[in-house]
Amino acid sequence: MNNCNRILVVDDEPLNREIMIEILCDEFSQVEVAVSGEECLKICSEELPEIILLDVNMPGLDGYQTCLKLKEIDHDNKTSVIFVSAHGQPEDRIEGYKAGGMDYIVKPFEPEELLQKITRTLKYKTEISDLKGSVTSSNKMAFSAMTVSSELGEIIRIMEEMFLVTRFEELADKYFQWSESMELNSCIRIKTENVEHCLSNNVPSTPIEKELMELLANKGRIFSFDSRSQFNGANVQILIKNMPKDEEEKYGRLIDTLPVILTGIDKCIMRIDDLKLKEKQQKYIHETIEEVRSLSTHTKFTFETMQSNILEVFREFQGSLDWEIPRMGLEDDQEKLIMKLAEDCLGKSQKATDIGCGIREDLDKIILLLKKID
Numbered sequence: 001m002n003n004c005n006r007i008l009v010v011d012d013e014p015l016n017r018e019i020m021i022e023i024l025c026d027e028f029s030q031v032e033v034a035v036s037g038e039e040c041l042k043i044c045s046e047e048l049p050e051i052i053l054l055d056v057n058m059p060g061l062d063g064y065q066t067c068l069k070l071k072e073i074d075h076d077n078k079t080s081v082i083f084v085s086a087h088g089q090p091e092d093r094i095e096g097y098k099a100g101g102m103d104y105i106v107k108p109f110e111p112e113e114l115l116q117k118i119t120r121t122l123k124y125k126t127e128i129s130d131l132k133g134s135v136t137s138s139n140k141m142a143f144s145a146m147t148v149s150s151e152l153g154e155i156i157r158i159m160e161e162m163f164l165v166t167r168f169e170e171l172a173d174k175y176f177q178w179s180e181s182m183e184l185n186s187c188i189r190i191k192t193e194n195v196e197h198c199l200s201n202n203v204p205s206t207p208i209e210k211e212l213m214e215l216l217a218n219k220g221r222i223f224s225f226d227s228r229s230q231f232n233g234a235n236v237q238i239l240i241k242n243m244p245k246d247e248e249e250k251y252g253r254l255i256d257t258l259p260v261i262l263t264g265i266d267k268c269i270m271r272i273d274d275l276k277l278k279e280k281q282q283k284y285i286h287e288t289i290e291e292v293r294s295l296s297t298h299t300k301f302t303f304e305t306m307q308s309n310i311l312e313v314f315r316e317f318q319g320s321l322d323w324e325i326p327r328m329g330l331e332d333d334q335e336k337l338i339m340k341l342a343e344d345c346l347g348k349s350q351k352a353t354d355i356g357c358g359i360r361e362d363l364d365k366i367i368l369l370l371k372k373i374d
Contacts, residue, residue: 006030006049037061056085064099
């Protein structure tokens with residue numbers, strides 16, 4: 001007796017039971033008997049056997065009825081039924097098949113035939129069990145692959161959106177969209193030279209969370225304690241407060257994917273920082289341009305006023321000479337000399353104002369160039 005599979009013999013005839021027990025006891029260590037369909041169902045309600053040798057013609061519940069009621073107990077089809085009958089016509093076998101039997105044996109039968117049918121049924125059960133296990137494993141792997149693929153797709157989508165934002169608050173919001181989709185309770189700390197944001201699920205972090213994240217920032221790439229893990233980057237720290245350590249597969253995926261997200265956020269922070277620096281520089285350039293433009297306009301106006309005043313002074317001076325010289329009683333040579341000196345001074349002042357016109361033109365060019373830069 002080397003087979004530990006449990007066999008239940010169901011037959012209302014004592015002789016038939018004895019014959020089958022004698023055949024089976026040499027091969028199986030667990031052989032039980034029932035004298036009716038009702039007793040069979042009672043035994044099965046307590047513990048299901050691997051094989052039931054079920055007589056068809058019995059008083060009360062016959063074999064077919066018993067097999068049908070057995071399905072109400074055996075929801076997972078753990079038990080296989082082999083019908084035992086004196087009738088072997090095709091219609092009898094059809095009824096056995098309809099009732100849910102695995103095989104059919106006709107009385108009288110040889111011991112080898114009975115053992116062969118039982119062995120074949122047990123082998124079939126093992127193959128089906130292995131196949132179901134394989135299908136379950138394949139389905140699990142397929143589901144896991146789909147889960148991973150879906151998560152990667154979501155990460156790619158979030159990362160693409162992250163690289164479009166221009167503010168640190170928007171960046172944190174995108175991260176929390178992803179973390180909440182993963183059912184993660186987390187904090188994020190963004191720290192640069194000019195700014196610091198510390199948020200917990202998109203609201204300000206508690207003082208202790210902020211302090212803890214700052215203290216753990218230099219504890220390596222990943223620092224875990226209890227059900228929490230902190231992931232540290234150059235300018236960002238992420239604290240997960242409910243790491244699923246009891247879900248090994250999900251935990252492993254998070255340990256792999258969070259550093260990727262961390263790196264992406266770090267890159268986004270650098271990009272936003274560069275944008276803010278460029279905005280600051282652009283603002284400074286704009287303010288400088290406005291100041292230079294204002295100074296250029298003022299200088300141009302001042303020069304034009306000065307030029308006009310100089311010319312006016314020399315014109316008044318020349319008019320005064322024209323009026324006063326004839327009254328001074330000078331000789332002709334003296335008058336001519338004075339007038340010549342006045343004309344020379346006026347000519348020099350005119351040249352000076354001409355040079356000033358060139359300066360004014362240069363200022364006009366500077367203003368035009370500044371307009372293009374702006």
